[in-house]
Amino acid sequence: MLVVVCDHKSGVLTSNSLEALSFGEDLARNGGKDLVALVPGGLQDHSLQSYRLRSVFTFPFSGDHATAEEYLAALLLLAQRSSPECIIFSYNSLGKALGGQLAIRLNAGLISNVCGFEWVDGRALFKKSVFSGKAYAWCAFQSETGLVAILPKAYGINQGQSEQVPEYIDLGPLAPDSRMLVVERTMSSGKTPLTEADVVVSGGRGLKDPANWGMVESLAELLHAGTACSRPVADAGWRPHHEHVGQTGTAIRPKVYIAIGISGAIQHLAGVNNSRTIIVINKDPEAPFFKAADYGVCGDLFEVVPKLIQALQNGQ
Amino acid sequence: MKILVCLSKTADTTARIAFDAAGVKFSEEGVQFILNPYDEWYALVRAIELRDAQGGQVDVVHVGSAASDMLIRKALAIGADAAFRIDDPEPDTRSVAEQIARFAASRGYDLIFTGKETIDYNSSEVGAMLAAALNLPFVSLCSKLDFSDGTLRCTTDIEGGTQMVELRPPAVLSAAKGLAEQRIPNMKGIIDAKKKPLEVLPAEAGSALVTVVRYELPQEKMGVKMIAPDDVQELVNVFKNDLKLI
Numbered sequence: 001m002l003v004v005v006c007d008h009k010s011g012v013l014t015s016n017s018l019e020a021l022s023f024g025e026d027l028a029r030n031g032g033k034d035l036v037a038l039v040p041g042g043l044q045d046h047s048l049q050s051y052r053l054r055s056v057f058t059f060p061f062s063g064d065h066a067t068a069e070e071y072l073a074a075l076l077l078l079a080q081r082s083s084p085e086c087i088i089f090s091y092n093s094l095g096k097a098l099g100g101q102l103a104i105r106l107n108a109g110l111i112s113n114v115c116g117f118e119w120v121d122g123r124a125l126f127k128k129s130v131f132s133g134k135a136y137a138w139c140a141f142q143s144e145t146g147l148v149a150i151l152p153k154a155y156g157i158n159q160g161q162s163e164q165v166p167e168y169i170d171l172g173p174l175a176p177d178s179r180m181l182v183v184e185r186t187m188s189s190g191k192t193p194l195t196e197a198d199v200v201v202s203g204g205r206g207l208k209d210p211a212n213w214g215m216v217e218s219l220a221e222l223l224h225a226g227t228a229c230s231r232p233v234a235d236a237g238w239r240p241h242h243e244h245v246g247q248t249g250t251a252i253r254p255k256v257y258i259a260i261g262i263s264g265a266i267q268h269l270a271g272v273n274n275s276r277t278i279i280v281i282n283k284d285p286e287a288p289f290f291k292a293a294d295y296g297v298c299g300d301l302f303e304v305v306p307k308l309i310q311a312l313q314n315g316q
Numbered sequence: 317m318k319i320l321v322c323l324s325k326t327a328d329t330t331a332r333i334a335f336d337a338a339g340v341k342f343s344e345e346g347v348q349f350i351l352n353p354y355d356e357w358y359a360l361v362r363a364i365e366l367r368d369a370q371g372g373q374v375d376v377v378h379v380g381s382a383a384s385d386m387l388i389r390k391a392l393a394i395g396a397d398a399a400f401r402i403d404d405p406e407p408d409t410r411s412v413a414e415q416i417a418r419f420a421a422s423r424g425y426d427l428i429f430t431g432k433e434t435i436d437y438n439s440s441e442v443g444a445m446l447a448a449a450l451n452l453p454f455v456s457l458c459s460k461l462d463f464s465d466g467t468l469r470c471t472t473d474i475e476g477g478t479q480m481v482e483l484r485p486p487a488v489l490s491a492a493k494g495l496a497e498q499r500i501p502n503m504k505g506i507i508d509a510k511k512k513p514l515e516v517l518p519a520e521a522g523s524a525l526v527t528v529v530r531y532e533l534p535q536e537k538m539g540v541k542m543i544a545p546d547d548v549q550e551l552v553n554v555f556k557n558d559l560k561l562i
C-alpha cells in the first residue's frame with residue numbers, strides 16, 4: 001500500500017498535493033499497488049476521486065490549518081495500523097518538517113527532492129535532484145517503509161480519468177505533540193506563493209532603483225506571474241526577502257522564468273535553472289545568463305520592457 | 317544557554333559537478349569545500365548572538381574527516397567556544413543525524429541548530445531526524461528567533477506564509493535566511509580559534525536505509541534563441557504560441 005499525504009487550502013487541494021497524488025498514482029499503477037490518501041478533515045475537493053484511490057484517511061485538527069505535529073501524529077497512527085510500503089508527500093515546507101521525523105520514528109529510509117521513478121526488476125528506483133538540479137541521484141530503499149519526498153513543481157499533474165469513489169475513513173482523535181504552540185499565522189495575501197507560480201518575472205540590479213519595479217509588476221500582472229529578485233536586490237532592501245531566489249534564497253522551477261537585468265551568476269542560476277523555459281533581458285551580450293536561457297533579448301530593459309508591456313496591453 | 321550548532325561541509329556552488337567512471341560517486345577532485353552557508357551565516361551567528369546576550373556556551377559539531385578541521389576552525393574564529401568532530405569520513409545523512417543525536421543526548425543542550433539544508437545535496441533532513449531521535453520539538457525553517465522569560469518565540473516559513481510558534485527549550489531548530497546576518501571572522505577571532513578545543517570522537521555508524529545506485533547529469537540546453545530588442549512582437553508571439561501564456 002502506498003500513502004499520499006495531501007494538504008488543502010480552504011477545502012481545495014494544493015497543487016503540491018496534486019503533484020504528489022499524480023506521482024503516487026503512476027507509481028501504484030506501474031507497481032500494481034494499492035493507493036490511499038491522507039487528508040486533514042474538511043476537504044471539499046472532488047478531484048481526489050480522479051486518482052484511483054482505494055481509501056481516503058482523514059484526521060481532525062484544531063486551528064485553521066493542520067500543523068506539522070498533527071500530520072505527524074496522523075501518519076504515525078496510519079503507519080502503525082497498515083504498515084505502508086511508501087509514504088509520498090511534497091517536499092515543501094510542511095514536508096520538510098515531517099520527513100526526517102518520520103524517517104526516525106518509522107525507521108524508514110527517506111529520499112528527498114524526488115522528481116521521477118522507474119521500476120527495475122520489481123524494485124522502484126527514485127530520481128533525486130541534487131546540486132540544485134545540476135545532477136540526479138538514482139536511489140533505492142533498503143528499508144521496509146520508504147519515504148518519498150517529492151520536489152515541488154517537478155512532477156506533472158495527471159488529468160485524472162478514474163471515477164473510482166474512495167472509501168472515507170476517519171482516523172479519530174489524535175494526540176499531537178503539544179510542546180510547541182502556534183500563536184499566529186500570517187499568509188501572504190492573495191498572491192500565489194513564489195514556489196507555486198507557473199510564471200515568474202524577476203528583476204536584478206540592472207533595474208537600478210526600487211522605484212523602477214512598476215514595470216516588473218505590470219509585466220507580472222499581464223502574465224499572471226509571481227515576482228522575484230536577485231540577492232543584492234533583496235539585501236539592499238529594494239524588495240522583500242521572500243522574493244530572493246537563488247542558492248541562498250528560494251529555489252523555484254516555474255514553467256517560465258523571465259529575468260530582467262540579472263547577470264546570471266552561478267549562485268543565482270542554482271535557484272532558477274530548473275525552470276522549463278528561461279527568458280533573459282539584459283543589455284550585456286556577455287551576461288552569463290544567456291548561456292542558460294532559451295530566449296534572449298540583448299537590449300536596454302528600460303526600452304524593451306515598457307514596449308513589451310505596451311504590446312501585451314494592445315493585444316488584449 | 318548551552319547551544320549546539322551542527323556544521324556541514326558542502327561543495328562550493330562554483331564546483332564542477334562530475335562523477336567517477338561508474339557514476340556512483342561524486343568526484344571531489346579539485347572541488348573546494350566550504351562551510352554550509354545556512355549553518356555558518358544563520359545558525360552559528362544567531363547562536364553566538366544568543367550566548368552573548370544570555371551567557372552560556374556555543375559548541376559546534378561536525379561529522380566528517382580531518383580534512384574538515386580547517387572549516388571547523390573557521391566556526392571557532394567566528395565565535396564558537398568549542399568544537400567536536402565525529403571521525404566518520406563518509407557518513408550518510410541518517411548516520412550524521414544518529415551520531416549527533418548520540419553525542420548530544422547526555423550533554424544537556426538547550427538549543428540545537430542545523431542549517432535548513434546543505435547547498436549541495438539540498439536534503440534538508442538532518443534537523444528533523446535529530447529532533448525525532450532526541451524526542452525534542454522541531455522548529456523547521458526558522459527565520460526569526462527571540463528568547464525571553466524562558467520562552468522561545470520563532471517565526472517559521474510555512475506554505476504561503478509564516479507562522480509564529482512558542483515553546484520552551486530544549487528544541488531543535490533549522491535555520492533559514494533572515495535568522496542572522498553573515499559574519500566574517502576577524503584577526504583576533506582567527507588567532508583565538510587556534511587555542512580553542514577541537515575534540516575528535518570515534519564514529520559509530522549505523523546501516524544505510526537508502527543507497528545511491530548511480531548519478532546522472534541533466535541534458536544540456538539546446539542553446540539560446542536571440543530576439544532583437546526592437547522586435548518585442550516576436551517575444552509576444554513566443555508568449556502566445558510557444559509558451560501559451562496569453
Ligand SMILES: Cc1cc2nc3c(=O)[nH]c(=O)nc-3n(C[C@H](O)[C@H](O)[C@H](O)COP(=O)(O)OP(=O)(O)OC[C@H]3O[C@@H](n4cnc5c(N)ncnc54)[C@H](O)[C@@H]3O)c2cc1C
Binds near residue numbers: 229
Ligand atoms: C555564497 C553566495 C551565495 C549567493 N547566493 C545568491 C542567491 O541566492 N541569489 C542571487 O541572486 N545571488 C546570489 N549570490 C550573489 C551572486 O553571486 C551575484 O552577485 C548576484 O546574483 C548578482 O545580482 P544581479 O544579477 O541582480 O546584479 P549584477 O551582477 O550587478 O547584474 C546586473 C545585470 O543587469 C544588467 N543591466 C544593467 N543595466 C541594464 C539595462 N539598462 N538593461 C538591461 N540590462 C541591464 C547588467 O548587464 C548585469 O548583467 C550569492 C553569492 C555568494 C558568494
